[in-house]
Amino acid sequence: MNILLFDPFNGAAGDMIIGTLLDLGADEEPVRAAMRSVVGEPTIERVDRSGIRAVQVKTHAPVDHRTLDEVLDRVAGSDAPVPARDMARRVFLRIHRAEEAIHGPGAHFHEVGADDAVADVVGACTALYSLGVDGVAVLPVALGRGFAIGAHGTFPIPAPATVAILSASDLQTVSGNEERELCTPTGAALLAEFSTVRSEDLGSRTIRAVGYGAGSRNPAGRPNVLRSMLVATAEEATGDRVDILETNVDDVTGEALAYTIGCLMEEGARDASAIPLVMKKGRSGHLVRVVCRPDATDSLVGVMARELGTLGIRCIPMVHRSVAERTVEAVTVAIRGREWMIDVKCGWSGKKITSFKAEYEQAAACARETGVPFREVAGAVEAAARRVFVERGVLAP
Template sequence: MRILLLDPFHGAAGDMTIGALLDLGADEAQVRAAMASVVADPVFSRVKRCGVGAVRVVTHAGPAHRDLADVIARVETADAPAAAVERAKRVFCRIAAAEESVHGHAPHFHEVGADDAIADVIGACTALETLGVDGVAVLPVALGSGTVVAAHGTMPVPAPATLAVLRASPLTTRMGGGEGELCTPTGAALLATFTTLRPEEIGAARVAGIGYGAGSRDPAGAPNVLRAVLLEREGVAGADEVDILETNVDDVTGEVLGHCMDLLFAAGARDVCVVPAVMKKGRAGHLVRVVCRPADAAPLTLILARELGTLGVRCIPAVHRSVLERRLVRVTAGVGGERREVTVKVGYIGDVVSSVKAESDEVRAWAAESGVPVRTVARIVEDAAWKDLEGKE
C-alpha cells in the first residue's frame, strides 16, 4: 500500500504542492500538459531554499475575477485525467464555500480565480493522480504570522478564507512557523481535498521517496518548502474509516436523483447508490446511501437535504472499511483502427492481480467518438491490461 504523507511544516501553496509531487516522481509531461491547457506552458526548475534542493513551479498568468461556474468551466477544459478534473472541481467548491461563509454570499473569486490558481489546482490534482497512491495524510499546517495584502485590504495571517477552509476540513494546524502568509487558501483547499487518512493511522511503513516543492521566497532562517514523503506499507489490504449517510425519499424524480448524485460525487462522496424501496402505505420510493469520509459528512448531508427535500438523514459513523491495494496504470489499446492510452485501476491481493477496471469516463468518451459500444471498448482495454500485466509478471 502506497501512502503519500504531506508535511507543510513551513506552509503550503498550490505551486509548492505541484513542485513537491513532481520531485517525488509525478509525471512531468502530464502535469505540464494539464497546466498548459488552461493557461500557458509552466516553468519547472531546480532551486534551493535555505540549502534544501526543491522543484519550483512558475505559472505566468494575469489576475482575473470569476465566479464558481466560470472557474469550473475552465477546469473542465483541462487536458487532464477525469479523476484529476473532478478533484480540482472539489477543491474550488471548497474555496467557494469558504468565501461564502466569510462574506455571507458567493462572491467572485479574487486571487484564487486567477489563471495561475486554476493552473496550480489542476496541476496539483494531475500530479497526485499520476503518483497512483492509495491514501494521503497531512501533518499539521504552519499558518505563519503578520499580515497579508489581499483583494479586501490588509488582513491578519492567516487570511479569512484560509481559516474557513481549514475549519471545514480534518486538517490540524499550528500558528507561526515563519513571517508572512505560509498557507494560502488554495494550498489549504488542496490539502483538505487530498487528505484521506490521519497521520496516526499510517502505522509502520518504509520511506520509498521524498520530494520538496519550493515557495517563491527564500528566507534565511528556514527552508520555504513543502515536503512530500512516499511511504510503502506491507499487507494485503489497507483500512480507513468512513461514514454512511442514508435517507428515504418517495417524492422525487429520477432526474432529480441523478443530479443529486452528481453533486454528491463532486463534493467528495466516495460512493453513492440509489436503491428502489417500498415505503409506508405501499408507496414506491428510494433509499439513497452515501459513503464518505467523516470530515465530509456534514456538507454532504446539506446537499441531500437541499436537493431531495428530505427532513432527516441517518448517519452511521466511523464504519471500518478494508481497502485492497490498488494502482492506476496507463494501458495502450486499439479500437476501430485507433490506438490510445487509457487509465486502468488494478487491484492486488499481495503481489497477485485480483481485478482490472478501465476508467469509466475515458472509456465512454472513446466509445462516443468511435461509435463502438461502451462495454466493447471497456473489454478491449481491460483485455489489453491483463495481457500487459501478465507480461510484466
C-alpha cells in the first residue's frame, strides 16, 4: 500500500500541510484553482528553513470571521473536486464541534473562520485528493506550550480548540520544545480528518518520497517545517481500516431511525443503515449498523446513544475494508430542453468501470427545478453516462 505519513515534529498548520503535500508531488494547478476560487491567487514558493528547502504557501486573505454556514457555503462553491469539498466540509464540522464544546452552542468561528483558513482547508484537501494514496498515518504531533493572545484574550497553548479537536481523534501528541503554538486548530482538524491508519500499525515500510512545508516563521537554529513521506508498506490489499458499530433497538420509530441515520452521516460515518429483525419474544426491531473511521467512533457512539436511547453499542474495531477505486465524472444531459452537468460516481476495477450512479443532490436539484421525477432524471443521467463510458472504452457495451 502507498501510505502518506505525516511527521509533525514541529507542529502543523494549514499552509504547512499544503506546502508539504505540494513538495511531495501533489498537483499544483488544481490546488491553486481551489484556493483561488475561495480567496484569490495564492503565492507558492520555495524557501529555506534552517538549511531545509521547503514549499511555503501564502493565501493573502483578509481576516474576516464567518459563521459555520458561511464557511460551508464558500467550501461548497469552491472549484475543488467533489471528494475534496466533502472532506473540507467534514474538517470544518470538526472545528465547529470543538468551538461549541468550548464556547457553547451557536459559537462563531474566530481565527479558523477567516478566509485564509477556508483557503488552507480547501487547498489541503485538494492536494491530498490529487496524491491518490491508499491511506494516511500521522506520527505524534508537537503542540508547543506557553500562552498566546486570540479573539477571547490570552489563552493557553495548545489552544482549547486544538485540544478539543485532538481529543476527538486517535492522534498522539508531544509537547515540543518551543514556547509558542506549534499546532493550530486548522492543522489539527486536517490531520485528524486525513488520518485513516494508526502509525504504529504500519510495520516495515520503504520511503519513496519526502516533502517539506514551511511555516511563516523562520526561527534561528530550528527548521519550522512539516515533513511528510510517501511510504510503501508490505500490505498489498487496497482499502482502509474502519470500525463497525452496532446496536439493536425495538422501541424507536421509523422517523427517529431516519433522523439518526442522517445525524450519523453528518458526523462523518462512512455508512449507516437500519436492518429489520425479529428480537426476543417475537418483538420487531432494527439492527442499526454504522461503518466509520476509528477516530470518529467516540463521537458516533455518542450520537447513537443520544438519539436511540440504547444502553449498549457493540464496537468491532479496526476491520480491513477493501475499497474499489472511485472517481467522479461530470456528464452533460438535456432535461426539458436545458443542458445540465451532473456528477456521476464511478467504481473501477483495473481500467474498467464496474458501477456508476448519478450524484443524488445534483440530480435532486434538477428534478425539483424542472418538475421531472427524480427517477427519470437519474435514469437520463446514467444513460448518458453509459454512452460516454462505452465510447471511451471503459465500460462494456
